[in-house]
Amino acid sequence: MTSWSSLSEAKQRALLRRVEKPARYSGGEWQACDKWDVFFHLQEEDRIRFAFCFPDLYEIGMSNLALQILYATLNADEHTWCERFFEPAPDMREQLIKEDIALSSLESGTPLYAFDIVGMSISYELAYTTVLDMLHLGKIPLRSVDRGERDPLVVAGGPVACNLEPMAPFFDLVMIGDGEQLLSDITALYRKKKQNRMTKRDFLFEACRLEGIYVPAFYDVTYCPDGTIDTIEPNVPQAPRVIQKSVIRDLNNAKMPLAPIVPHLNVVHDRMVMEIFRGCARGCRFCQAGFTYRPMRERSFDRLSDAARSLFQKTGCDELGLLSLSTTDYSQLSELLEALIPRAEKNHVNLSLPSLRLDAFERDMAEQVATTRRAGLTFAPEAGTQRLRDVINKNIVEEDLLQATEVALRNGWDRLKLYYMLGLPTETDDDVDGIGYMVNRLIARWREIPDQLRPRRFFINVSTSIFIPKPFTPFQWAEQISPDEMRDRQQRVASALGRNRRVNYQWHQFESSVLEAVLARGDRRLANVIEQAWMQGCVLDAWHEHFRWDVWETLLSEMPGGISFYTRKRPLHEKFPWDHIQIGVQRIFLEREWRRAMEGKTTPACFEQCSHCGVGKYGSGVCLQPPRAATEKGFGHE
């Protein structure tokens, strides 16, 4: 067994020459953190080597904002050196296995097993087998119980952390909530562990008292005869009954990565990014991030304006993304764009605003944005009819979409991307057909614009995904439709749109949505299935060319209750595997929202009217602000 840094240069070259895109593995990017010369002057017990693992390929991981935020946060501490790891592509993976080389860091070529803390940043359920693969390639025992005192502490966090039960046996601890404070707390405590020669178990006893830290091994789960959860109880006195998420009250005090790593490769989102706010005030009922990251907390205009200046200078990139879950909800967006656009133009920088809400896509903004960017525009109506949009609380009306499209067309856009979801609760054929009707009306609207004021051509890209019920959403009780229904509905859309040469319809293989649904609301019993699937070769499941449904289907069908046990509709009283996690939003509020959904009633955004979801207890962000004036259009809230 060997590591990258211990190979001869000739050997390194030979390996890199055998793989595609060797720059994925060669490191040395601009502003990657190299502490080699300073770090080792510290006493061994005074320094923490942190392995930041992103269980996907380099190009995906390096597009991830959380990586940049946490990398900057961790490396700001002189006692910590955070280095990066990604899953190698199959060609490199094969070489590592063949030559018995341990997965090693990009910064210093140090093998994963030699780190103090291994942190898995998990953005999606389909990364679970890749997590196991990285541990395995890094020569670390997969299960917590099989790791000894000398093995690294293996921790996890990220958007799926609110229910990592299917991965419970693999992690020593899970971080729930905003990562910045959590990671500082953990590295500080780990330093204490090293200094005082504490055992791992004693460390975990202390750790589990911190806000946002969940130690899965400290909880026992029992099941009812029908397979549902009966009890989740702590098995040590130190562990709290309920784990509270960690919340950064004032985002202006949190670190922004102002000098981020600039990758050499053309990564998926090859741009500098700025998180303008965290959390979302809207409450779309299918959206997990919309509830788990509450409350909506904005960064101040001044902070962002300064940040943009630093990013321009420190990265030299030609695109700046203003990120959030719903960018147009930023209270000072107009002012911010006004300040940024001239600077962006001067520096030949494009501004990109993903997550635009189309009701807010007004003429002014279209004109502002059009000056710097004329690539595709994306809107997400999510459902084809007003009735269903009310059910999911996507508070937009058809006229919003028509209006926004007209504004876009008149400002030079000729391509539109529309996102929809199939299989939402209460969906009927009428809702599915609504997608086709809407697309036709958009094309009609384009025709109505006088020739000289509209683009010559107009293309619409329609993309559908399958609804996946997620924990901590009002739809956590909902069922996922059957594969047959998925196929039927995809075909229904395809045949409605297929005849239109202005429309391109994209849909995804639905099997991975089934797996995602199983894992999202899964429990600890799935850990064996995940491990088995990985042993049978499943890895990088989010890549359709690597996804092996045959393996998963067989393994899941062998479980009592099979796949449908996990995709079924849940009764309101059922105990969930994640009931001991407190994400802020109360179960009773979600239940109320679920009922309102069934009644077709919408709920206003936080900044219009508070709905008392439970997050107010953090005394932060939008919860403290007086209501904004409701937007002119009025969304028909009752």
Added chain:
Amino acid sequence: MNNTQLNRVLLYYARTGSTAWLAHLDMMRLFSRAMNRAAWPLAWSEGAFNPRPDIVFGLPAGCGIELERDPVEIGLDVSNEALAFDLEDAVRRLNTTLPESVRVVDAAYTEPVGKSLMSRVFAATYRIEALGVSSAYTKTFTGAPVMVEHVRKKKTTTVELTSKIMDADVSDDNTLLIVCGAGSVNHLRIDLLLKALVRDGGLSPEGAAGARLVRESVLINTVSR
């Protein structure tokens, strides 16, 4: 001197270590970003949709080849008088905004000579470090033509190598120095050379794969206007 005429700079740069693994397009991006960071007043090509900075490399560098002195020509926008541009200072700045493994080693103003930098490149010198590479070379290149197959985009062509090599120094058995054709005519691909050395010269495949490849210089025709 009239400053407005000095709007083209010819840089020579070196790259080693991690950046030797970048593909040509990645290298372009690396330079334009480093120049943005160093506040170089880059000239931009016209076109509203995809304006590009005016950065032209003399000879694209293959992935895995280190460079010691490769030319790159930069167009500057000196229309703004307020932006006094001092080349020496600008190069110093640039060397602080480039990754450590890339260095600008020389820079001078240049004048457009009608022909592009790329079309003026005619030769390059390489240093190839591998066990027994020089004896493999002597064994392979005896003066007779050496034909190798080149597969590109599923199409196979046969390429003759001897005529592309102008000079070779085999005095050190583990270090081969060659001068060869480069650029748009008579270009020698180093991977094909290694292929021939393995096939005909007895260089081990592992040795070829692990060989250190260094382009020491790129030769440019100076054409007067």
